[in-house]
Amino acid sequence: MSHLAETFAAAKADGRAALIAYLPAGFPTPIDCVPVIAAMVENGVDAVEIGLPYSDPLMDGPVIQTAVDLALKAGIRIGDVMSNVGGVVGTGAPTLVMSYWNPIERYGVDRFASELAAVGGCGVITPDLTPEEAGPWIEATDEHGIDRVFLVAPSSSDERIETVAATCSGFVYAASTMGVTGARTSVSSSAPELVARVRQHTNLPVCVGLGVSTGSQAADVAEYADGVIVGSAFVKALLESPTPGEGAAAVAALAAELAAGVRGNRPAGVRS
Amino acid sequence: MAAVTQTPEQFDLGAGPDSAGRFGKYGGRFVPEALMAALEELDAAYRVAIADPGFVAEYDYLQRTYTGRPNPVTDAKNLSEHAGGARILLKREDLNHTGSHKINNVLGQALLTKRMGKTRVIAETGAGQHGVATATAAALLDLECVIYMGEEDTVRQALNVARMQLLGATVVPVTAGSRTLKDAINEAMRDWVTNVDQTHYLLGTVAGPAPFPEMVRHFHAIIGREAREQTLELTGRLPDVVAACVGGGSNAIGIFHAFRNDPGVALYGFEAGGEGIESGRHAAKLSVGSAGVLHGARSYLLQDDEGQTIASHSISAGLDYPSVGPEHAWLRDTGKATYESVTDVEAMDAFALLSRTEGIIPAIESAHAIAGAIRVGKRLGPDALILVNLSGRGDKDVATAAKWFNLVDSATIDSTSEVVK
Numbered sequence: 211m212s213h214l215a216e217t218f219a220a221a222k223a224d225g226r227a228a229l230i231a232y233l234p235a236g237f238p239t240p241i242d243c244v245p246v247i248a249a250m251v252e253n254g255v256d257a258v259e260i261g262l263p264y265s266d267p268l269m270d271g272p273v274i275q276t277a278v279d280l281a282l283k284a285g286i287r288i289g290d291v292m293s294n295v296g297g298v299v300g301t302g303a304p305t306l307v308m309s310y311w312n313p314i315e316r317y318g319v320d321r322f323a324s325e326l327a328a329v330g331g332c333g334v335i336t337p338d339l340t341p342e343e344a345g346p347w348i349e350a351t352d353e354h355g356i357d358r359v360f361l362v363a364p365s366s367s368d369e370r371i372e373t374v375a376a377t378c379s380g381f382v383y384a385a386s387t388m389g390v391t392g393a394r395t396s397v398s399s400s401a402p403e404l405v406a407r408v409r410q411h412t413n414l415p416v417c418v419g420l421g422v423s424t425g426s427q428a429a430d431v432a433e434y435a436d437g438v439i440v441g442s443a444f445v446k447a448l449l450e451s452p453t454p455g456e457g458a459a460a461v462a463a464l465a466a467e468l469a470a471g472v473r474g475n476r477p478a479g480v481r482s
Numbered sequence: 483m484a485a486v487t488q489t490p491e492q493f494d495l496g497a498g499p500d501s502a503g504r505f506g507k508y509g510g511r512f513v514p515e516a517l518m519a520a521l522e523e524l525d526a527a528y529r530v531a532i533a534d535p536g537f538v539a540e541y542d543y544l545q546r547t548y549t550g551r552p553n554p555v556t557d558a559k560n561l562s563e564h565a566g567g568a569r570i571l572l573k574r575e576d577l578n579h580t581g582s583h584k585i586n587n588v589l590g591q592a593l594l595t596k597r598m599g600k601t602r603v604i605a606e607t608g609a610g611q612h613g614v615a616t617a618t619a620a621a622l623l624d625l626e627c628v629i630y631m632g633e634e635d636t637v638r639q640a641l642n643v644a645r646m647q648l649l650g651a652t653v654v655p656v657t658a659g660s661r662t663l664k665d666a667i668n669e670a671m672r673d674w675v676t677n678v679d680q681t682h683y684l685l686g687t688v689a690g691p692a693p694f695p696e697m698v699r700h701f702h703a704i705i706g707r708e709a710r711e712q713t714l715e716l717t718g719r720l721p722d723v724v725a726a727c728v729g730g731g732s733n734a735i736g737i738f739h740a741f742r743n744d745p746g747v748a749l750y751g752f753e754a755g756g757e758g759i760e761s762g763r764h765a766a767k768l769s770v771g772s773a774g775v776l777h778g779a780r781s782y783l784l785q786d787d788e789g790q791t792i793a794s795h796s797i798s799a800g801l802d803y804p805s806v807g808p809e810h811a812w813l814r815d816t817g818k819a820t821y822e823s824v825t826d827v828e829a830m831d832a833f834a835l836l837s838r839t840e841g842i843i844p845a846i847e848s849a850h851a852i853a854g855a856i857r858v859g860k861r862l863g864p865d866a867l868i869l870v871n872l873s874g875r876g877d878k879d880v881a882t883a884a885k886w887f888n889l890v891d892s893a894t895i896d897s898t899s900e901v902v903k
């Protein structure tokens with residue numbers, strides 16, 4: 211069983227969902243990225259997605275756009291992404307890369323998959339790649355034992371869900387809502403139905419992302435999904451912290467709140 | 483009339499796209515899954531509509547009575563002596579309502595929006611011509627309209643911002659990235675993925691995911707159909723060269739398409755060379771770019787060694803885009819069309835020359851095609867017949883040109899753009 215599969219199995223055995231956190235590589239700064247994520251893992255994050263900073267992030271809202279711009283301005287390259295992945299793997303959390311398609315295609319699909327495997331990365335999430343265009347990527351990920359995660363959305367037909375789920379490995383990423391990344395006051399009501407539809411076509415874990423930012427929302431999602439993915443809320447906490455030290459404390463606290471949430475514990479006094 | 487010696491099978495630019503929306507290895511659909519349902523719906527609605535005589539009649543009626551088609555071909559006799567004596571014909575898309583070719587595509591997609599039962603259109607715009615055309619069609623057909631425009635472009639095309647607002651559209655200046663057309667497209671995509679139920683993304687060129695490249699070509703193909711017939715009527719033969727400027731590539735594909743089975747006709751696209759290829763500040767993706775994926779399709783792209791988009795530069799906002807429609811990538815690779823670049827200086831010289839010799843002030847985008855035609859004319863000499871797509875008029879560019887040629891002191895211009903911003 212892969213490290214990622216073990217993580218989902220362990221969470222399931224605990225009767226809870228897994229907590230998956232996203233941060234862009236090289237953010238909040240090239241040297242603080244891994245220590246900050248280590249603090250998140252210590253506080254209950256089960257698996258990590260490292261974003262590959264890209265010039266045209268059209269699935270991302272303003273918060274992640276800002277972070278990615280900072281990382282690009284700091285000169286982050288794919289080699290740095292790989293070394294951040296290696297660093298995070300060292301914390302013991304299974305680590306994936308989240309990347310738009312063009313950087314992977316340009317780098318070389320086989321080269322990308324093999325270098326990721328070499329640093330211990332376990333998978334790649336590709337938000338703008340559909341199974342129809344994924345031929346060479348499927349071969350490369352199979353060859354190097356890398357999980358490939360595609361997205362389904364509330365607008366996906368059952369036919370498409372079947373195709374996407376059959377192409378995924380590791381887990382299926384269910385976008386909770388129609389839209390881009392960013393915190394929302396409530397997680398869309400279309401998410402539970404979407405997860406139920408995905409389960410009709412696969413036994414893979416189904417994780418829900420887009421818009422989750424609080425422990426209470428995490429608790430809601432954990433009732434029907436195998437994993438809860440949180441990105442913008444962590445990024446925002448770091449952007450709003452004057453120093454990396456304060457940032458690490460802020461994301462650690464948020465990780466702890468979300469980790470309680472995926473265990474069904476809502477912050478005191480909050481009912482969704 | 484020139485004899486057509488090859489059969490369509492031997493020389494058919496219309497071969498693409500295939501059922502996956504690909505022109506060779508280019509094109510396709512690289513989009514968030516959330517948009518796939520909308521693209522499938524659009525694809526189906528488009529195919530049903532263009533086979534429906536009612537839709538076709540409504541579109542043709544608007545093109546005749548609203549756009550003002552057919553527009554003429556003008557024999558640019560005075561320009562000829564500056565172009566090696568070659569005879570130059572101008573296809574006058576500048577005379578269309580709203581001032582450019584963009585309206586051809588906009589009317590088609592706006593009617594399609596109505597048919598799909600959607601109530602809102604969004605669009606990106608660079609020069610503002612596509613935004614103006616979209617705002618116009620939205621006013622006519624009672625659609626809500628939001629236009630995304632890079633902040634830099636809202637300044638250099640300030641008059642068009644005011645025009646869109648007068649037409650009832652909301653103009654959103656985009657401050658991300660390079661603040662030009664590419665970033666406006668990113669923002670329009672984000673809006674679309676969020677509001678796709680009620681919203682159609684009225685993409686303004688032959689780029690983007692399938693079916694956009696094919697659909698936008700379909701609505702612009704009227705340019706070449708008319709021009710081919712008009713050229714035959716006027717000269718008794720087909721042109722040796724068909725020339726157009728290339729931003730995303732819609733006016734070029736529009737005029738090229740009718741000549742796809744004419745082996746004696748050379749197709750030339752002119753992209754923005756900006757401050758020169760060596761300067762690195764240009765938009766010459768077909769000349770010096772490489773294959774990559776941006777905005778939903780694989781095509782030629784200005785990118786670094788790790789796939790990050792390199793910002794383009796051009797004095798012309800409408801050509802200032804780092805990628806291009808996938809069919810052009812395919813035409814380039816197969817040698818069925820030739821692409822060259824034209825610098826800001828060459829384009830502005832042509833802008834002035836056409837204004838003075840023919841009394842036609844072209845859009846700066848179209849001035850690139852004029853400059854290219856002059857260059858090719860000098861190569862081919864006096865026997866050559868060159869058909870140029872004059873894709874738009876230069877009213878929107880008067881402030882830029884006045885500044886370029888030092889016609890007014892720049893303080894006046896700056897205060898003008900302040901007022902209409």
Ligand SMILES: Cc1ncc(COP(=O)(O)O)c(C=O)c1O
Binds near residue numbers: 731
């Ligand atoms: C007059 C004119 N010509 C050309 C273009 C470039 O677009 P395309 O290459 O799609 O024709 C524009 C775009 O704004 C334009 O306004």
